[in-house]
Amino acid sequence: MTRHPRIAPYEGPAGGWGALRSVGRHVKHSRGPWKSVRSLLRTNQAAGFDCPGCAWGDPEHGSSFEFCENGAKAVAWEVTDKRLGADFFTRHTVAELLDWDDFMLEDQGRLTEPLRYDSETDRYVTVSWQEAIDAIAARLAALESPHQALFYTSGRASNEAAYLYQLFVRLFGTNNFPDCSNMCHEASGIGMTASLGVGKGTVLLEDFEHADAIFVFGQNPGTNHPRMLGDLRRASRRGARIVSFNPLRERGLERFADPQSPLEMITLSSQAISSRYYQPRMGGDMAAVRGMAKALFAMEEQGGFHRSQAFIAACTQGIEEWESLVRSTDWATIESQSGLSRTQLEEAAGIYAVSRSVICTWAMGITQHLHAVDSVREIINLLLLGGHFGRPGAGACPVRGHSNVQGDRTMGIDEKPSGWMIDALEQRYGVSMPRQPGYNTVESLAALERGEALTFIGLGGNFTRATPDSERTEAAMRRLDLNVQISTKLNRSHLVVGARTDAFILPCLGRSEIDASDEVERQAISVEDSMSMVHASVGFKQPASPLLRSEPWIVASIAEATLALVLPTRGESAAIDWKALVADHDRIRDEIAAVIPGFDDFNARLAKPRGFHLANPVRELDFPTESGKACFSAARLPEAVLHQQLAQREGWLTLQTMRSHDQYNTTVYGYNDRYRGVSGQRRVLFINERDLERLGLADGEWVDLVGEPRFDGSERRAPGFRLVRYDIPSGCVGAYYPETNVLIALESHGADTGTPASKAVAIRLERNHRII
Ligand SMILES: Nc1nc2c(c(=O)[nH]1)N[C@H]1C(S)=C(S)[C@@H](COP(=O)(O)OP(=O)(O)OC[C@H]3O[C@@H](n4cnc5c(=O)[nH]c(N)nc54)[C@H](O)[C@@H]3O)O[C@H]1N2
Ligand SMILES: Nc1nc2c(c(=O)[nH]1)N[C@H]1C(S)=C(S)[C@@H](COP(=O)(O)OP(=O)(O)OC[C@H]3O[C@@H](n4cnc5c(=O)[nH]c(N)nc54)[C@H](O)[C@@H]3O)O[C@H]1N2
Ligand SMILES: [Mo]
Numbered sequence: 001m002t003r004h005p006r007i008a009p010y011e012g013p014a015g016g017w018g019a020l021r022s023v024g025r026h027v028k029h030s031r032g033p034w035k036s037v038r039s040l041l042r043t044n045q046a047a048g049f050d051c052p053g054c055a056w057g058d059p060e061h062g063s064s065f066e067f068c069e070n071g072a073k074a075v076a077w078e079v080t081d082k083r084l085g086a087d088f089f090t091r092h093t094v095a096e097l098l099d100w101d102d103f104m105l106e107d108q109g110r111l112t113e114p115l116r117y118d119s120e121t122d123r124y125v126t127v128s129w130q131e132a133i134d135a136i137a138a139r140l141a142a143l144e145s146p147h148q149a150l151f152y153t154s155g156r157a158s159n160e161a162a163y164l165y166q167l168f169v170r171l172f173g174t175n176n177f178p179d180c181s182n183m184c185h186e187a188s189g190i191g192m193t194a195s196l197g198v199g200k201g202t203v204l205l206e207d208f209e210h211a212d213a214i215f216v217f218g219q220n221p222g223t224n225h226p227r228m229l230g231d232l233r234r235a236s237r238r239g240a241r242i243v244s245f246n247p248l249r250e251r252g253l254e255r256f257a258d259p260q261s262p263l264e265m266i267t268l269s270s271q272a273i274s275s276r277y278y279q280p281r282m283g284g285d286m287a288a289v290r291g292m293a294k295a296l297f298a299m300e301e302q303g304g305f306h307r308s309q310a311f312i313a314a315c316t317q318g319i320e321e322w323e324s325l326v327r328s329t330d331w332a333t334i335e336s337q338s339g340l341s342r343t344q345l346e347e348a349a350g351i352y353a354v355s356r357s358v359i360c361t362w363a364m365g366i367t368q369h370l371h372a373v374d375s376v377r378e379i380i381n382l383l384l385l386g387g388h389f390g391r392p393g394a395g396a397c398p399v400r401g402h403s404n405v406q407g408d409r410t411m412g413i414d415e416k417p418s419g420w421m422i423d424a425l426e427q428r429y430g431v432s433m434p435r436q437p438g439y440n441t442v443e444s445l446a447a448l449e450r451g452e453a454l455t456f457i458g459l460g461g462n463f464t465r466a467t468p469d470s471e472r473t474e475a476a477m478r479r480l481d482l483n484v485q486i487s488t489k490l491n492r493s494h495l496v497v498g499a500r501t502d503a504f505i506l507p508c509l510g511r512s513e514i515d516a517s518d519e520v521e522r523q524a525i526s527v528e529d530s531m532s533m534v535h536a537s538v539g540f541k542q543p544a545s546p547l548l549r550s551e552p553w554i555v556a557s558i559a560e561a562t563l564a565l566v567l568p569t570r571g572e573s574a575a576i577d578w579k580a581l582v583a584d585h586d587r588i589r590d591e592i593a594a595v596i597p598g599f600d601d602f603n604a605r606l607a608k609p610r611g612f613h614l615a616n617p618v619r620e621l622d623f624p625t626e627s628g629k630a631c632f633s634a635a636r637l638p639e640a641v642l643h644q645q646l647a648q649r650e651g652w653l654t655l656q657t658m659r660s661h662d663q664y665n666t667t668v669y670g671y672n673d674r675y676r677g678v679s680g681q682r683r684v685l686f687i688n689e690r691d692l693e694r695l696g697l698a699d700g701e702w703v704d705l706v707g708e709p710r711f712d713g714s715e716r717r718a719p720g721f722r723l724v725r726y727d728i729p730s731g732c733v734g735a736y737y738p739e740t741n742v743l744i745a746l747e748s749h750g751a752d753t754g755t756p757a758s759k760a761v762a763i764r765l766e767r768n769h770r771i772i
Pocket of ligand 1: 070220245248402
């Protein structure tokens with residue numbers, strides 16, 4: 001990727017020719033253009049494989065190939081012809097690689113062989129699978145307690161890999177399952193379970209064809225869920241109102257040209273997406289929704305709105321308390337916390353009031369805050385008021401991140417397992433399993449710091465980069481005795497090793513690759529999308545190296561070797577034939593069918609072209625809460641969200657850490673953020689003109705971002721960011737993650753979620769004359 005730093009406003013629509021050109025560049029850079037193109041054509045087709053990009057649903061009808069720029073980049077990234085084996089480490093020590101950025105590390109290509117860290121030479125060297133697995137098993141078996149071990153999961157793991165992993169870990173004896181969900185949609189699961197009894201979205205893709213209004217909170221679909229733009233655009237074409245709440249003006253939410261539409265491409269026309277675009281201050285959404293509710297109650301008195309009386313009486317509880325709370329919250333509080341005016345919120349409420357069917361969608365702008373659960377529940381309150389459940393075109397849609405993050409939870413990757421799950425596992429396997437909660441992500445880091453966790457296995461992901469407080473996190477990770485990373489490409493989590501760490505990189509097959517066993521020529525895996533559709537994915541490309549193994553195989557091999565050492569010491573045994581399970585994934589799916597509700601006849605139903613929908617009782621107005629009713633939440637607004645607190649502190653700003661258009665979480669594809677007009681660089685800070693003036697700074701100047709000091713007084717600093725004047729509320733600034741994770745305190749997370757407040761970070765700016 002060439003780097004010509006440039007900032008210039010982007011005038012085109014999202015999608016369109018810009019998207020096609022960008023894909024062309026990425027395919028070329030990844031080397032192996034033909035293969036990339038061929039694989040793109042198969043992405044998310046009925047007979048193809050599931051795109052490793054995002055968790056947006058696939059259409060039931062219509063074109064089987066939906067073009068998606070960022071899905072294409074995700075595939076091109078995986079099918080690259082670049083390779084990295086042990087010879088790479090003959091040229092580079094680990095210490096040297098610690099100076100490389102995230103892009104350079106992953107750009108070395110696909111990992112080709114198992115590697116073990118040699119602390120004498122500070123290099124990774126070749127190791128055989130057998131030796132690696134035996135060494136890992138021996139370390140795990142030698143722990144005093146299974147609770148000293150951490151088992152991380154990133155949301156790309158298939159249902160099959162995830163099921164085996166949680167089974168292994170629970171047989172081993174712990175619920176220490178930190179996962180990427182802890183940093184992502186945890187609040188959606190918790191909030192929706194409390195309100196509705198089910199922690200998943202209630203809409204199907206076809207509901208977007210029937211909605212009269214779609215409210216999009218805290219989400220940037222143009223970059224992170226591009227296929228969603230197609231659904232929003234179709235909705236807006238048929239006259240549905242799209243209302244966006246986002247502090248930044250995101251191009252994708254404003255205009256979109258569909259690469260699928262020849263007419264739009266040729267005429268260079270584009271479709272406006274949002275009919276209304278509100279720019280709240282960060283963390284202000286709960287107040288904004290409360291303001292809408294307040295306006296609705298007022299409109300009701302004038303006959304301009306009708307609550308769904310019959311639904312509320314039959315299916316819900318608690319409206320009185322919420323209503324009186326809403327009525328007693330004054331407009332001044334709502335306006336100052338939300339950053340929106342009463343008029344704007346009355347206008348948004350007006351759209352809600354006249355819409356028969358409403359969908360609310362949301363993502364990280366809602367969940368990565370301290371009060372995220374209350375915000376999610378306030379959005380649900382709004383939907384309950386109008387009875388927007390159990391009918392077409394209505395419902396709640398938390399838009400998930402990783403392509404199978406939702407499925408991994410369904411399979412039991414959960415540090416707080418439900419009792420029924422443990423009962424079902426114990427009954428099936430005849431071994432007692434732990435019931436006490438394990439560590440989530442931030443608790444895992446704290447346990448590492450205290451020296452109470454000693455081993456780490458990562459099933460995918462880049463734990464060290466994705467987590468907050470980078471310097472502290474890295475110091476904590478260096479204390480590990482054992483660090484095992486099951487990965488497809490080199491990343492920083494492989495490099496942060498201590499002198500006594502026995503570290504392994506175990507290279508696995510990507511989703512695009514053929515997974516052949518002695519029994520099955522092309523094994524399928526399965527995934528679940530944001531709409532709870534479960535479908536199969538089959539790889540088609542020869543593996544990047546003959547030494548790669550599938551994730552289920554790696555998990556099963558570690559499980560078999562470890563449990564053979566551990567279970568006998570407890571006088572227990574489990575009659576599980578791990579080898580047979582991975583030789584034919586149908587057998588794993590039979591296990592899933594026996595243990596997890598909703599998966600009866602799993603193999604037969606998966607064989608259908610688009611799989612099947614996991615029933616969500618809320619769609620039938622069955623609310624599996626304690627009372628059997630949907631619960632309005634009567635939570636008070638926070639006393640003051642961060643931007644209000646910082647208004648009192650001269651020079652401090654609220655930072656949100658977000659994704660550029662050229663990245664997939666910690667994977668950096670390139671240095672452009674096309675829709676925000678940024679080229680050739682990532683160290684930029686989006687800032688309002690008034691803040692620049694107030695702070696005596698200018699667009700284009702360079703600053704350091706300085707966070708709250710740590711408890712020991714040491715400083716959190718991210719050096720060298722270029723200021724970019726941007727349309728964002730004053731007091732609020734934005735920059736990309738993971739470069740900014742160093743600024744986020746480990747302790748700054750939702751009390752009930754453990755999710756780092758990545759969208760509410762207190763920072764101040766210091767002029768920096770070095771240009772990095
Ligand atoms: N290409 C690509 N696709 C991806 C990913 C990727 O990195 N790259 N990541 C995947 C994953 S794991 C996830 S979780 C999703 C993430 O998808 P998003 O949630 O869209 O990701 P972010 O970049 O974190 O964007 C947050 C958006 O919320 C806005 N925002 C920030 N704070 C607030 C707030 O307080 N209120 C409101 N209303 N808005 C706010 C920001 O301006 C931004 O538009 O995408 C998934 N898909
Ligand atoms: N500051 C800040 N921090 C955040 C966020 C934020 O918005 N701001 N977002 C949070 C969110 S929403 C999430 S989901 C997390 C993401 O956290 P993670 O899921 O841990 O991170 P990724 O960057 O998705 O992981 C990338 C790595 O996954 C490996 N990989 C890719 N494909 C495969 C595969 O098929 N199999 C295996 N085994 N490995 C594979 C590659 O080696 C690659 O280096 O980050 C969180 N951290
Ligand atoms: Mo995520």
